[in-house]
Amino acid sequence: MKKVGIIGGSGFIGSYNTKKFLDEGFKVKVSTTDILKKDKYQHLLTFKNSENLEIVQLDVQNKQELVDFLQDCEIVIHGGTPFQLDVKDLRTELFDPTIKGTENFLEAVLKTSGIEKVVFIASVAAYNTNFPLLPDGKTEGEQVTETDVPFMSEQGHPYAQAKFIANQTVNKFIADNPNLSFEITSVSPVGVMGKSLSDRQDSTSTGIQYLFQNKIAPNPFIQMLYDMDVLWALVDVEDVAEGIYKAATTKNIHGKNYLLTSESYRVSDISLLLNNQSPLGKSKVVYSNDLAKKDLGLNFRPADVPLNSYSS
Template structure:
C-alpha cells in the first residue's frame, strides 16, 4: 500500500484529494497547520485518516510529516486578500514554503511529488488572442497570489532539476464543487450571487473546474510513470455574467441580473470592497490588482494534455455549479 502525504488537507481541494486517495486504497496522512483544530479537521477525522500538524514555514514539522512516506501531494498555499503586506503574507510564504517542503522531501527520499500550482501561473488573454497552454508563464502578474504561484512553481522546477526530484505540477482553474466547510474566494462569488450581493457582473472571464476533477488530475499525474511537466486542469471558460445567469437558472431566487457593469464602475469596486471590509469585517472579495489582471481579460487555455494522455474528462460546469449551489443551500454555508 502506497503511503502519501497531502498538505493543505483541510482545504477544499485538499479534502477532496484525501477522500479520493483513500477510496483508491492509499494510506493517507493529512497535513494541516493545527491537527488539534476541531473545526477544521472534523471532516478529515470522519474519514479516519492519520492527521499531523505541519506548517510550510516550519521545516521540523515537515520533516516529521514526511517520514516514512512514499509520495507527496503539495497542495497547501497562502491566500489572503486582506493582507496588509502581501509580499510578506502571501508571496514570500508560498515561495519559502515551496523551498522548505521540496528540500525536505528530497532529504526524506520521497519517490514522487505532485505539486499544486494554478492557471494563475499561466496568465490571461485579451479578446481575440490565442488561448494559452502549459508553455506560458504569467510573468506580468500584478495580483500577489498570481505572482506567488508563478514564482513558486518556477522555483519548484529549479529545485526539481537541482535535486533530481520526480516532480509533476497540476494547474487547476477556478475551482467549484461540493465537499467544503468554508467557501474559498471562488466559491464566495457563487455565495454572493445566491445572496443577492452581486446583482451586476464585472466584465471578467474565468476558466472553471470541479474540485473532484482536480483531485483526479493529481492522482492520474501521480499514478502514471509517463507523467511529466505541467498539466493544466480546467474545463469551460465563462464570463462572470454567464455564471450569474446559470446560478439564476439553478436557483431562481438568486437576486442577480447577470448584466455586466461598465468597466469604470468595476475599477471603483476595490475601494468600496475595502470600505465594506473595514466596517463589517467581512472578507475582501476584490482588490485593485485583481482588476488590473482580470478586467476585460479571459482565462482561456488550449490544453488537452490530461485528456490525451490520461483520458481525463471534467464534469460539465453546469453540473458542477448545480452541486455547488445544492451543497451551499443544504449546509447553509
C-alpha cells in the same frame, strides 16, 4: 498499502484529494496548521476508510516539521499554500508561506528517502498572472496552452504573483537536480468550483461562488469582474482531485505542469447558473485541457455541473 502525505489536505480542494486517496485504498497523512482547531479537519474523519487517515500538525516554514511529515510517505501532494484575495500583510500571510514554504518543502524532500512522486498543486497563475483576464498578447478566441510562454505581470493580483514565483522555484529545482530519484509533476487548476465537503467558512473558492451567486462585491477586484463581465475559466473540484490522483499515480511525466480546466463563462452567466437559471451566452474554451486528457486520461465535466452542485 502505500502512504500519501497531503499538505493542505483539509481545505476545499484538499478535502477532495483526501477523500479520493482514501477511496483508492491509500493510507493518508494530512497536515493541519493547528491540531487543536478540530473544526478545520473533523469532516475528514467522516470519510470512508478514515481508519487509514492520520492528522499531523505542520508549519510549512518549519524545516524540521516538514522532514518529519515526509517520513514514510511514497507520494506527497503539496497544496498547502493559502488562496487569499484579501491580505493585510503580503509577506507573512502570502509570500512567505507560498514561496518560502515551497523552498523549504523541496529542501526537505531531498533529505527524505522512499519518496516516489511529488505533486504540486500550482495554479493557472503559473501560466498567467492576469487570470481571470487574458495574458497580454492574447485576444478573445485564442486559447492559452501549456506550450505558451508563461505570462507574469507585476500588476497581477499578489496571490497570482506568489503562485507564479513558487512554480518558477519548482522549475528551477528540477533543472538544478537532473538526477532525482523521484518524479515531480504539477497541476494548474483554473477557477475551481463545486460543493464544499466541509462547513468551513474560510474557503476562498467557496466564497467566490457565494459572491457570484448573490452578486456581492466586497472589494474592487470582484467589482471589476462584474463591471467587465469577465470570461472566467472553470473546473469542477472533483475533476481537480481526479487530475491530482492521476498525476500522482502516472509514471514518466516528470517536470510537466498540466492545466486542469473545463469551459469558460461570463461572470453574469456564472451568477445565473449558480441560481439554477440558464445562461444567456454560450460557454467557450479559453484554456486548453488537451495535455491532461492525453497524458492523464481525464474527462472534464461541463462547467455547469459544479455550479449546479454548489447551489444544490
